[in-house]
Amino acid sequence: MNPVIKIDGLSFGYEFGDSVLKDIYLEISPGEMVALVGQNGAGKTTLVKHLIGLLRPPAGKVRVADLDVANTRVSKLSRQVGYVFQNPDHQIFHDTVQAEVAFGLNNLGLPREEVEPRVTAALSDVGLEHLANENPQRLSRGQRQRVALASVLALRTPVIVLDEPTTGQDYQERKQIMALVEQLNKAGHTIVFITHDMSLVAHYASRVVVLCQGQIILDGDTREVFRQTDKLAESLLLPPQVTVLANQLNEPLNTSVSPVILSVDEMQEYLQRVREVKRNGAGD
Numbered sequence: 001m002n003p004v005i006k007i008d009g010l011s012f013g014y015e016f017g018d019s020v021l022k023d024i025y026l027e028i029s030p031g032e033m034v035a036l037v038g039q040n041g042a043g044k045t046t047l048v049k050h051l052i053g054l055l056r057p058p059a060g061k062v063r064v065a066d067l068d069v070a071n072t073r074v075s076k077l078s079r080q081v082g083y084v085f086q087n088p089d090h091q092i093f094h095d096t097v098q099a100e101v102a103f104g105l106n107n108l109g110l111p112r113e114e115v116e117p118r119v120t121a122a123l124s125d126v127g128l129e130h131l132a133n134e135n136p137q138r139l140s141r142g143q144r145q146r147v148a149l150a151s152v153l154a155l156r157t158p159v160i161v162l163d164e165p166t167t168g169q170d171y172q173e174r175k176q177i178m179a180l181v182e183q184l185n186k187a188g189h190t191i192v193f194i195t196h197d198m199s200l201v202a203h204y205a206s207r208v209v210v211l212c213q214g215q216i217i218l219d220g221d222t223r224e225v226f227r228q229t230d231k232l233a234e235s236l237l238l239p240p241q242v243t244v245l246a247n248q249l250n251e252p253l254n255t256s257v258s259p260v261i262l263s264v265d266e267m268q269e270y271l272q273r274v275r276e277v278k279r280n281g282a283g284d
């Protein structure tokens with residue numbers, strides 16, 4: 001299957017600054033759910049801005065849905081890739097939540113009969129339908145984040161990029177947002193999300209890309225990436241607490257099983273297995 005995102009040797013530096021991205025190669029297939037992680041300033045946002053034409057890559061370096069980003073109008077690209085900004089205030093300009101979510105759809109020239117149900121559905125998905133007529137500036141940061149998310153959901157693009165989508169959300173809201181993102185992924189959307197929350201990565205991503213000082217230092221299956229604790233440490237990242245705990249328990253128990261545990265449920269199963277190994281050993 002052709003990759004839906006293909007980055008071929010992308011390097012970039014802001015004017016008057018050091019190099020921020022160094023020779024990035026990345027291919028993402030349709031339907032993948034990829035977490036992009038790395039410490040502050042690693043270049044994550046800079047990288048994804050190249051996917052939506054906010055930063056212009058050199059010709060031929062970045063392709064999204066078979067479009068060369070360098071030579072494609074942002075309006076055309078926005079039918080293929082939606083981007084939820086890290087800071088919702090960089091995205092929200094209208095006086096009502098409804099108008100904000102409708103904006104992108106109106107820009108695409110969709111008829112009103114299509115715009116209205118899409119706005120209603122997107123607001124309902126993020127749990128904000130009751131605030132449709134509210135001024136976004138009067139909402140909390142977490143609610144504004146969800147308005148920004150709804151605006152992108154309404155576009156129904158095949159690729160959705162989310163830059164720290166759960167910032168400012170409480171536990172329930174984080175779960176709600178990520179469940180929604182997971183649902184979109186199951187419906188066939190390719191998802192790239194940036195986060196600092198490794199438990200979200202463990203729970204939702206099937207693949208993790210680790211950026212460190214503008215370079216990809218790890219890229220692979222989530223479990224395999226979390227196995228590489230030394231490499232993660234280079235980027236000052238730790239696997240989820242439950243993964244670290246399982247690794248520490250494994251050493252003194254010296255079981256032959258050394259899986260990478262990604263959740264509390266997996267931990268319970270793992271401890272059950274360890275008990276069995278010990279019980280069987282005691283009976284020998």
Ligand SMILES: Nc1ncnc2c1ncn2[C@@H]1O[C@H](COP(=O)(O)OP(=O)(O)OP(=O)(O)O)[C@@H](O)[C@H]1O
Pocket residue numbers: 014015017020038039040041042043044045046047
């Ligand atoms: N508009 C800009 N002009 C100049 N330098 C910038 C600009 N935006 C980002 N930078 C610099 O580029 C580097 C990478 O920033 P970027 O925001 O891509 O990192 P990040 O990994 O997304 O960080 P964070 O996790 O803090 O959001 C940083 O050193 C940052 O200061």
